[in-house]
Ligand SMILES: CSCCC(=O)C(=O)O
């Protein structure tokens with residue numbers, strides 16, 4: 001099963017609901033690629049000995065790895081962390097997440113500043129580019145186990161929106177402009 005991503009509706013319902021538009025319409029991997037979002041489908045049962053994962057890590061320099069098991073028993077300040085994850089932000093570096101169990105939603109802004117919802121399930125590995133506005137929420141299953149990857153010493157610092165003057169944000173907008181021309185708006 002390929003990755004599922006869609007344009008979110010703008011209802012104020014629970015963030016853990018899918019927020020599918022009516023009619024339901026899925027976006028393509030190419031659409032995400034245009035935003036700089038990368039995606040791989042891997043075998044999550046084999047993550048400790050997976051040569052495909054090893055190859056991606058080698059090629060992209062992801063030498064750091066740890067696990068985030070998002071349940072109240074294993075995470076300190078669980079509620080606060082979830083609240084922060086759902087606050088729109090950017091990072092100076094890529095955000096690389098590999099879902100090993102459970103599921104959840106990564107929301108990213110598209111070039112027209114609309115929310116795209118990406119449903120992460122076991123085997124889904126995504127890379128969000130530095131400077132893209134995004135947020136994360138659990139879905140109604142209420143559980144996810146993620147592998148976090150990074151190049152070198154990890155820095156997880158979020159910079160909450162607005163960050164229009166942040167050099168990394170500007171760089172990201174420039175990369176979009178190269179792809180889409182001048183029609184894209186700076187927000
Ligand atoms: C649960 S990992 C995703 C949340 C996030 O955007 C972050 O950690 O920066």
Ligand SMILES: [Fe+2]
Nearest residue numbers: 089091095158
């Ligand atoms: Fe983030």
